Amino acid sequence: MALTGDIVIGSERLSGRAATFRAVDPATGAALEPAFAFAGEAEVARACALAEDAFDAYRDTTPEARAAFLEAIGDEIMALGDALIERACAESGLPRARIEGERGRTVGQLKLFAGVVRAGNWLDLRVDTALPERKPLARSDLRQRHIALGPVAVFGASNFPLAFSVAGGDTASALAAGCPVVVKGHPAHPGTGELVGEAVRKAVASQGLPAGTFTLLLGANETGAALVRDPRIKAVGFTGSRGGGLALVALAAARPEPIPVYAEMSSVNPVYLMPGALAARAEALGKAFVGSLTMGAGQFCTNPGLVLALAGPDLDRFVGAAATAMQDYAPPAMLTPGIHAAYEAGRKALAGNGRVRCVAEGKVGEGANRGTGALFVAEAADFLADEALSHEVFGASSLVVRCRDIEELVRVTRKLEGQLTATLHLEPSDADLARRLVPVLEVKAGRILANGWPTGVEVSHAMVHGGPFPATSDGRSTSVGSLAIRRFLRPVCYQDLPAELLPEALRDAALAGLPHMMDGKAVLPG
Ligand SMILES: NC(=O)c1ccc[n+]([C@@H]2O[C@H](COP(=O)([O-])OP(=O)(O)OC[C@H]3O[C@@H](n4cnc5c(N)ncnc54)[C@H](O)[C@@H]3O)[C@@H](O)[C@H]2O)c1
Ligand SMILES: O=CCCC(=O)C(=O)O
Numbered sequence: 001m002a003l004t005g006d007i008v009i010g011s012e013r014l015s016g017r018a019a020t021f022r023a024v025d026p027a028t029g030a031a032l033e034p035a036f037a038f039a040g041e042a043e044v045a046r047a048c049a050l051a052e053d054a055f056d057a058y059r060d061t062t063p064e065a066r067a068a069f070l071e072a073i074g075d076e077i078m079a080l081g082d083a084l085i086e087r088a089c090a091e092s093g094l095p096r097a098r099i100e101g102e103r104g105r106t107v108g109q110l111k112l113f114a115g116v117v118r119a120g121n122w123l124d125l126r127v128d129t130a131l132p133e134r135k136p137l138a139r140s141d142l143r144q145r146h147i148a149l150g151p152v153a154v155f156g157a158s159n160f161p162l163a164f165s166v167a168g169g170d171t172a173s174a175l176a177a178g179c180p181v182v183v184k185g186h187p188a189h190p191g192t193g194e195l196v197g198e199a200v201r202k203a204v205a206s207q208g209l210p211a212g213t214f215t216l217l218l219g220a221n222e223t224g225a226a227l228v229r230d231p232r233i234k235a236v237g238f239t240g241s242r243g244g245g246l247a248l249v250a251l252a253a254a255r256p257e258p259i260p261v262y263a264e265m266s267s268v269n270p271v272y273l274m275p276g277a278l279a280a281r282a283e284a285l286g287k288a289f290v291g292s293l294t295m296g297a298g299q300f301c302t303n304p305g306l307v308l309a310l311a312g313p314d315l316d317r318f319v320g321a322a323a324t325a326m327q328d329y330a331p332p333a334m335l336t337p338g339i340h341a342a343y344e345a346g347r348k349a350l351a352g353n354g355r356v357r358c359v360a361e362g363k364v365g366e367g368a369n370r371g372t373g374a375l376f377v378a379e380a381a382d383f384l385a386d387e388a389l390s391h392e393v394f395g396a397s398s399l400v401v402r403c404r405d406i407e408e409l410v411r412v413t414r415k416l417e418g419q420l421t422a423t424l425h426l427e428p429s430d431a432d433l434a435r436r437l438v439p440v441l442e443v444k445a446g447r448i449l450a451n452g453w454p455t456g457v458e459v460s461h462a463m464v465h466g467g468p469f470p471a472t473s474d475g476r477s478t479s480v481g482s483l484a485i486r487r488f489l490r491p492v493c494y495q496d497l498p499a500e501l502l503p504e505a506l507r508d509a510a511l512a513g514l515p516h517m518m519d520g521k522a523v524l525p526g
Helices: 041-059 063-079 082-092 096-119 169-177 190-206 221-229 242-253 275-293 313-327 337-351 380-385 406-415 428-444 482-488
Strands: 007-009 012-014 019-024 031-037 125-128 142-148 152-155 181-184 214-217 235-239 261-264 271-273 306-310 357-361 374-379 397-403 419-425 445-450 489-495 516-518 521-523
Touching (some): 019 190, 031 190, 041 181, 041 214, 041 221, 063 190, 082 096, 096 482, 152 221, 169 181, 169 482, 235 242, 235 482, 313 374, 337 397, 374 380, 380 406
Parallel strands (some): 125 516, 152 235, 235 261, 271 306
Antiparallel strands (some): 125 142
């Protein structure tokens, strides 16, 4: 498929629009053809009108039809073949193996939601049977199900050009919920986006769905702002900067009809090195830590940007091993000049902070947009005294905080902002300390890990990729895993409706084949 750079709204191709924007190969700085046209307010309004027109028909699709659509998207993405892999590598600077793995993750995510839609648990069907004889008040027949919120705006992330972008988790979960989607593609990978957008459009057509079920738009911040402000949009999914996420939250809150914004924004993902673990394997931990820190040039939102431990010779062993590993780190190009600049500014701010010591730097990369890795150390008292030290530096830098004792370790933990993850490295002898930390960590983070590394999120049913602010704008949600569908649903209760007016799923015959709650008791089909 040849890239056109055209705006396509639903199935309407707007060729010949002024196309001025080109992608840049971050590894070389070279502009990539073709030029892409940015959507203006008129195109945003048209896309939202088509999405609204599609909503009733799309939300009323049968579970099988919707599941087949999600699977068809995955098939169309695979059918793009090497063209997608090569374009995504060129636009992101990420290696082929990463992009191929991410393609598998993206298609797997779509299939996961197809299974979720078919299983029916997401409907959360509940029935309270009528009690006409109840005294002093009779009880009505009450039935509940979840329905789609409405058209959803999705902002593609720069750092996962497939799994968190045009057909990524936000799009997959919104479509699974029955919501049409208007994606504002990330300007870092417009060609990748066009290819995936075409795959989705082909699936919309092959499944006989309304054209407004999906639209991909490109543009600068103004395009995204117009999308969030459009009254036909009923929710927003976003992965990106804290500033960007908060800007969208403010726009959505200022609307005459405020709407939810599910923004995944910022996290330093603290790693706790327990005394027993350090005593047993400090060097191995140091090396493995740097492997996680430098994964994807440190451009994972799950990047371990903070390490906490009790000061002592075993922590010194860890720092020594991590410093040695860091010195061997040769940085690849970062995703965009902007992300590289932001990272370098953050790293240099740490290096210039008198409360912090730089104990190792990685190699200076050759070529454009190389972010030098760095490892810093600070005493807990200094960390507590400078709030800037707890902010995310999006790249391959991390800060090790030395605590004098357990009380200081817990004090530092309580001061942390909300996090996507918190990781404990522990041995059985660390159980007492871990028991003190876990209750504090579960209030701070969306995911708690033991003896692993935060980078590498499993797309599954139990996964939570979310967390209290500022990890996300709504700590009750996750953007990865089957629970993500809940963000785009709302409950409706049907009281004493005649059977012929009830939604199909709430009629007695259908209930027998669906998981549901009957008078407070869980009932499984069959
Ligand atoms: N924590 C994470 O998961 C994560 C992921 C990627 C980037 N980041 C951070 O974000 C920084 C910039 O990277 P990025 O370009 O991916 O994120 P970004 O937030 O700058 O952009 C993400 C998307 O949001 C849009 N956007 C941003 N600000 C907006 C505004 N005020 N109004 C309307 N739309 C807006 C952009 O056009 C883009 O499509 C990185 O340096 C890093 O610090 C964090
Ligand atoms: O960058 C945000 C998501 C990180 C992720 O999905 C992973 O660590 O696998």
